[in-house]
Amino acid sequence: MTVIVPESTPRTPAGGYSWRQDRSAAALTGKNESERVAAIARSIGQAAVEILAGTRPASQLSRWTDPEVVERFAERAAMLKLVQEQCPERRSLFEVHRAARVRRVRVCSPAAGCYEASLVVEESTRARAVALRIERTARQWRVTHLEVG
Template sequence: MSAISHLPTTADIASLANASGAPRPLLLRDPVATRREDHATVHPLPLPPAPMPSPEPVIPEELEAVARKVARGALEVLGGTRPLQQMARLLDGRSYERLQLRSNLVRSIEQTRGPAPGGSPGSSTPRLHRNVLIRSVRICPITSSIFEVSVVAAEQKRARAIALRIERWRGQWRVTELQIG
């Protein structure tokens, strides 16, 4: 028997592959079966329904003005050019107290430094927060009555980031969280 006459058949190869755990060989299909598959009807699978977009809460027009006013006012309070009492109706009690504490700390630091260079001993230190320029305001809706706002404000020598949480309370907008960077 020659080596050519003793070639294994495809059935023999498949049984050897199963027994040894080797991958099965690629079997070529006969052309008649391929022609039948070309005429087969293909039914596409139904697509799942597209998810409905969540309704975007409407951002009130006056909210950006409130955020700008609070950010500018808070920096002016820290600089000593605006009285803290003007911020009372815009801030809740906790935020008001934190801004008061921080402005008192800034003033005590200014007093310990002494007069500005080149100034007389009786003159006050220069005000850092006089010309506050609001660069950008970004508003992120949480619910229809709660919004988180980030503000970038530029002063004479530095830029600051301010984070606000503004809520509708008794018909007016009130800042419930204020973070000044």
């Protein structure tokens, strides 16, 4: 059986993903820009929860965040680890971080070059809220504020 594909139909690779031809900053406007910010928020939110779980080092946030954010998360992860070591009977409370999955991402733009995102991260026994402020600096996006509830 032969299938004829009209020439006007764009072809996509077997994986279903095709790279954009124009990857300049000017091309990342409107919907494309908010999609990019949502992807950044999703990965940073997932990483933040994993840092608090102790499965990822806080230094991995340094590429995308301000140094104050990395320092704060390193301190918070160290405190949680200390509590786990000192209270072995409460260890089961800290296991909720293990299988966290980002369920929903909402992005809005209060000003040009600035986005705020909220995420719902679902764990095995509860859901957590993550809030981020992402700003464009020079040619890259930077997370300036990050809160995990």
